[in-house]
Amino acid sequence: MTKKTPVKGIVEKLVFVAVVLAAWEIVARAHVFGARSEIIFPRLETIARAFVKNFVMGYAGVSLWVYLLNSMKLLLEGMVLGILLAFVFSGLCMVSHGFHNVYSLVVAVADLLPGVALLPVVIIIFGVNPGVIVFLVVHSVIWPMSRNLIDGFKSVPKLYVEAGRNLGLSGAGMLFDVYFPAAMSYILSGLKVGWARAWRGLISAEMIFGIAAAPGIGMYINQMRTNMNNAEMYATLVVIIIIGLVVQYGILNPIEKHTVVKWGMRKL
């Protein structure tokens, strides 16, 4: 067996993408969905044109950039807040048994509730403003992140904890110098799940709750659906995929490479 090189990995991925795109084009050209197939299942060229049109013309004179930037801003706010809170609460779980008991119940219950089902209650509490979306992003990040953090902290070998104590560490010192580095692998898994859940949570919330003064990408998708602009809708999904890939390969993977992989805790 030959050793896998990064180049080979990239080639494999590109071949896969090419096959998927070719399959899409064949289905589109075959007019599988009848006479109006081109509207519901457009060809790649139509989607590519719509991709450009989204950014150049947008909807009602507002470019997709504006929608995208609004969404990314809310997403970032929600994610930072959600991750911070997850760290604080999971850290407290390691310090206090009583808090751990209550918080694990809260995580078990809250993680099951779909954010959009909470929308009416959230609107009553927060009013009608972009804060509602930030809340829903926090909701989608904090619970899976907390689960991973608590599992990660629990799986830290007793030996490390005792070594830390012998070195005179306690409280915050134990958390930052022993628990966090030892649980890094779990923390990164939590980040990946949290990021994906936050993205989806944001878009589904924006699709049913749209503030025209701060329009988001979910609202844009909904708009394209309402106006039967399916090619533009698919092109927007492509934008979401591209952002997902940039975050995965541009941010999360490098972090992984420079921490857990470098430390020999996990293979990339």
Add this chain to the structure above:
Amino acid sequence: MKKLLTALLIAALLCAVPALAEGAHLTVAYQYGLAYAPVVVAMNEGFIEKAYDGDLEVEWVQMSSGADINTGVMSGSVDVGFMGVGPAITGISKNVGYKIFTNLSGQEHGLMSNDDSINTLEDIVGSENQVALVNIGSIQHIILAKCLSDNGYDAHALDANLVAMKHPDGMNALMTGSLPLHLTTSPYIFRERESEGLHEIEALKAAWPKENSFIVGVAAIDLHDNRPELYKALCDGLTEAIEYVNGNIEATAALTSQYDGNSVEDEIRYLGMGSYSAETQGIEDMARFMYDNAFIEADPGAYADLVFDNVKGN
């Protein structure tokens, strides 16, 4: 004996298969609420099946938006749909492959406020007051645009003030003071009018009165052209259902209240406030307004391009 039974069974199966294939099938998509009362009646009373000379199986599908129904019709999985006049005109202008085969209902619309300082359009245009309505580009949005245009404002003057929320969420937000204005329709508008502390912005009432088309039925052009008997049964069944609603409000209310969660008394009142007719009203004006104000990109054409030739109205 066993062989004979097996042979008979196989023969029976062979006969049954073509019989099943021969029976006609129709998929009808509709949505929630009292505006769809005649559809619920037609479904429960089997009016379309009764109007058809032969075996007919009607499959009823409840969907949550006109956009979903449009996709269903385009992919050939839905033959008939009921939706707001806005999405129907959008679908026709996009060449989805259907036309309007009947009007279904008209309903009252209203713009309600919880803020005493907001009484006219002038108090809203240019302000930061938010207006909740069901969706950007929805029929409610178009009615608001028409109201603005009728009163000398730009049709899109309030676009930046809009907040898209489902009717019940919008009602909650208005009643709890989360936002100052809600544009809604039956039955929410009746509940809001009865609520203390809320008042109506009168200008909106005239923009699209309840006699005008609000919900229409669309049928695939393929159904109309290639299965004329089935198309006729569909039209006859729906006309009968509309007559039934107008002539038997109490029986209709007893039926629809099971789906809406309203009391029968409220349902009778709400049904009485709606307008149920097979004749369209105002759809050509609506289509023209949508095209002139960039709610649709393609010219939807004249009345004859929007409806099948059996439909009466304007």
